[in-house]
Amino acid sequence: MVTQICSMGIYGFTAFPVYVEADVSRALPSFEIVGLPDAAVRESRDRVRSAVKNCGLSFPTGKIIVNLAPANQKKEGSIYDLPIFIALLCASGQLKGEFRDTVFLGELSLSGDLRPIKGVLPMAIAAFEAGFQKMIIPKANAAEAAVVEGMKVYPIQDVKELLKFLHGEIKILPQTPEAPTLKSEQSLPDFADVRGQEQAKRALEIAAAGGHNILLIGPPGSGKSMLAKCLPSILPDLSFEEQIETTKLYSIAGELPEGSSLIQRRPFRSPHHTVSAAGLSGGGQIPHPGELSLAHNGVLFLDELPQFNHTAIEALRQPLEDGTVTISRVSGSIRYPCSVMLVAAMNPCPCGYYGHPTRECICTPQAVSRYLNRVSGPLLDRLDLHIEVPPVAYEALASKQKAEPSSAIKERVQEARKIQNQRFSGTNIRSNAKITPEFLQQACRLTPPAEMLLKKAFQKLGLSARAYNRVLKVSRTIADLDRQKDILPRHVAEAVQYRSLDRKYWNRQI
Numbered sequence: 001m002v003t004q005i006c007s008m009g010i011y012g013f014t015a016f017p018v019y020v021e022a023d024v025s026r027a028l029p030s031f032e033i034v035g036l037p038d039a040a041v042r043e044s045r046d047r048v049r050s051a052v053k054n055c056g057l058s059f060p061t062g063k064i065i066v067n068l069a070p071a072n073q074k075k076e077g078s079i080y081d082l083p084i085f086i087a088l089l090c091a092s093g094q095l096k097g098e099f100r101d102t103v104f105l106g107e108l109s110l111s112g113d114l115r116p117i118k119g120v121l122p123m124a125i126a127a128f129e130a131g132f133q134k135m136i137i138p139k140a141n142a143a144e145a146a147v148v149e150g151m152k153v154y155p156i157q158d159v160k161e162l163l164k165f166l167h168g169e170i171k172i173l174p175q176t177p178e179a180p181t182l183k184s185e186q187s188l189p190d191f192a193d194v195r196g197q198e199q200a201k202r203a204l205e206i207a208a209a210g211g212h213n214i215l216l217i218g219p220p221g222s223g224k225s226m227l228a229k230c231l232p233s234i235l236p237d238l239s240f241e242e243q244i245e246t247t248k249l250y251s252i253a254g255e256l257p258e259g260s261s262l263i264q265r266r267p268f269r270s271p272h273h274t275v276s277a278a279g280l281s282g283g284g285q286i287p288h289p290g291e292l293s294l295a296h297n298g299v300l301f302l303d304e305l306p307q308f309n310h311t312a313i314e315a316l317r318q319p320l321e322d323g324t325v326t327i328s329r330v331s332g333s334i335r336y337p338c339s340v341m342l343v344a345a346m347n348p349c350p351c352g353y354y355g356h357p358t359r360e361c362i363c364t365p366q367a368v369s370r371y372l373n374r375v376s377g378p379l380l381d382r383l384d385l386h387i388e389v390p391p392v393a394y395e396a397l398a399s400k401q402k403a404e405p406s407s408a409i410k411e412r413v414q415e416a417r418k419i420q421n422q423r424f425s426g427t428n429i430r431s432n433a434k435i436t437p438e439f440l441q442q443a444c445r446l447t448p449p450a451e452m453l454l455k456k457a458f459q460k461l462g463l464s465a466r467a468y469n470r471v472l473k474v475s476r477t478i479a480d481l482d483r484q485k486d487i488l489p490r491h492v493a494e495a496v497q498y499r500s501l502d503r504k505y506w507n508r509q510i
Ligand SMILES: Nc1ncnc2c1ncn2[C@@H]1O[C@H](COP(=O)(O)OP(=O)(O)OP(=O)(O)O)[C@@H](O)[C@H]1O
Pocket: 193, 194, 195, 196, 197, 218, 219, 220, 221, 222, 223, 224, 225, 226, 227, 346, 347, 392
């Protein structure tokens, strides 16, 4: 007898239905799984065999063939344990019923417990789109799948419970979608604790408001890392659509905390500088989203930028521009989204004191230029705002007065994002930093004096086309924070000033 159970598969960022067919026939005992299974899928045989026996059921004798259709798509992971288990019980007549509208997913332990799996959210979304109405999945993944409105998600602890449920002996209620919990911002580092550094805070506010990339440069202990860590407290809230996108990536990478449903805060990823190119951009034998994609809709913070592996950093160039990273394999290419705000911090030289107002730098000019040149020109070009973080004065440090709290800054950022959302409604642009070339002139309207100023700056500073576009976008954000419809000269002047470190440290035209 041949039976068919529905399940799902995932390749890169896309999920698709998989049909698990089982046939038990009279012949010498054997158990084969066909349909391009990987090693983990093939190992299902042993887990399923043990789970069947340990539940007090009899493992079918004879020739068993399990086919995973479509047969031309690679199947990965341990998610097919449960559908294979159910298909075998149906094929051997130990379970009766119609499960056409139900998707089964889950890894089995030898004793029949259901273990959590990766990629449940994208599979639940694709299953709903394919017309399935019910999902039977491990309890630990239920909150994640229940995000999909209209899908009945049954959380299951172990197969004994599942069989009782399928036989109608017990009732299991579908998982109710988690109500959005109030996010406590208290645990985040706050700008109120950062003394002085007003200019750096202003630049970070602009960066957060428009989603611009930013570079912080300064001597040791001036608070660069501290400032960057405060950034999450002023980032605008995620829209539901963005929450789903980011959660999908976390789900695929298996980084979603157990039992959680959605990532509700913008991610802030801060990989150590020893990270490999594949770890940063994504890759590996079985392609996996990297830190860059895990920071999707949030911040990728590269502390001590010149210490990073050169190849790993250079590989970021194209994905930063496109907002997607493509990983090519013989079997096909995978694209993960990676629309991030890049924040980088660095010292200006190996000893850290080059350009310091009071301490002398002990590095040779060659050592300084070698150090600075580890950050390539094209990467520097992609950092819209360059800001110097000078040492903090004693008066500022010893002051009893608290600085402006993050909540007040966040309000202004949210306000500026609201203006941007209105401007970009109906397009897939989400912030000023992501304005496409065809939309640039229309979105960034300059008053005639502002245009004159930009023209002067362009000629005097020898701006490149990319730098021109980026200055224009930053001016747009500054104007939004200022609630001005058109860009005024003061907005252009501030935006241009954030590119002055190109010349001070790298001695290059922008
Ligand atoms: N502006 C500031 N206000 C209050 N505390 C500060 C400030 N700047 C630095 N500190 C204190 O100094 C510590 C070190 O700062 P931080 O690690 O941010 O320096 P850094 O600029 O990243 O240095 P490095 O270049 O060595 O990485 C912080 O943890 C904080 O306690």
